[in-house]
Amino acid sequence: MEPPEAVLAVHDLRKAYRELVAVDGLTFHVNAGEVFGLVGPNGAGKTTTLRSIAGILPPTSGRISVDGHDLETDAVEAKRRLAFMPDEPRLFDYLTVRDHLAFAARLYDVKDAEEKGRVLLEELALTGKEDALPAELSRGMKQKLVIACGLLHTPRLLVFDEPLTGIDPGGIRRMKQTIVKRAQEGAAVIVSSHLLPLVEEICHRVLILAKGKSVLTGTLDEVRRFAGESASLEDVFLKVTEGTGPE
Numbered sequence: 001m002e003p004p005e006a007v008l009a010v011h012d013l014r015k016a017y018r019e020l021v022a023v024d025g026l027t028f029h030v031n032a033g034e035v036f037g038l039v040g041p042n043g044a045g046k047t048t049t050l051r052s053i054a055g056i057l058p059p060t061s062g063r064i065s066v067d068g069h070d071l072e073t074d075a076v077e078a079k080r081r082l083a084f085m086p087d088e089p090r091l092f093d094y095l096t097v098r099d100h101l102a103f104a105a106r107l108y109d110v111k112d113a114e115e116k117g118r119v120l121l122e123e124l125a126l127t128g129k130e131d132a133l134p135a136e137l138s139r140g141m142k143q144k145l146v147i148a149c150g151l152l153h154t155p156r157l158l159v160f161d162e163p164l165t166g167i168d169p170g171g172i173r174r175m176k177q178t179i180v181k182r183a184q185e186g187a188a189v190i191v192s193s194h195l196l197p198l199v200e201e202i203c204h205r206v207l208i209l210a211k212g213k214s215v216l217t218g219t220l221d222e223v224r225r226f227a228g229e230s231a232s233l234e235d236v237f238l239k240v241t242e243g244t245g246p247e
């Protein structure tokens with residue numbers, strides 16, 4: 001049973017692509033105010049898990065609920081409460097930065113969208129790019145725009161897949177602050193990344209995934225203890241995932 005404050009509850013999630021089982025009986029929860037790290041070798045099933053949570057990919061079996069709303073039987077309410085920020089920014093070619101924010105605001109019925117958009121662009125250092133089309137933005141700026149659109153409706157659950165890809169050092173520092181701030185304000189945050197120092201810096205609990213299964217989960221201290229005194233997350237990761245990556 002997940003605790004009552006769990007915003008995200010994943011129970012016995014399984015996803016098979018034909019005969020390949022990408023996620024195999026995964027159960028975990030993320031509480032309000034918590035940053036949860038999902039790590040694992042290439043092909044472990046992280047993106048499959050995140051896409052299932054975002055409601056993009058139908059699970060083969062298992063249950064996912066967001067803020068008490070079942071993603072299968074109450075999909076609209078569940079999806080209203082989450083934002084998925086994929087590692088590959090997907091934008092509309094003919095919409096400007098301002099148009100993207102206006103579109104997201106209409107989709108989620110956001111009040112005071114203009115002011116909220118202005119504050120978000122400031123927070124993510126995109127001010128001045130309001131009239132730019134995606135083709136006129138750098139890769140990192142596109143990534144930031146996707147994140148600004150995701151944050152506009154103040155979701156209860158934030159799902160980040162490799163949030164720092166293509167972002168410069170100043171942007172990395174701001175992005176970490178952005179993620180931590182949302183959790184401090186009460187959101188549940190799940191972050192998947194190969195950057196283990198990032199995970200160590202901002203996550204409260206982690207789950208190490210290998211071949212679709214959880215091999216170790218707990219608070220950072222609990223997980224690090226697995227590889228002995230003064231072990232890093234990288235030490236533990238390498239220890240528990242040895243030989244489980246792609247051949």
Ligand code: ATP
Pocket residue numbers: 017020022040041042043044045046047048049
């Ligand atoms: P990475 O760290 O490389 O991004 P990941 O942990 O995110 O990996 P997934 O992308 O979830 O891993 O892939 C898990 C497994 O599912 C892999 O074996 C992959 O080849 C397979 N897979 C992913 N998407 C599909 C798909 N659309 N069709 C078939 N197989 C897929």
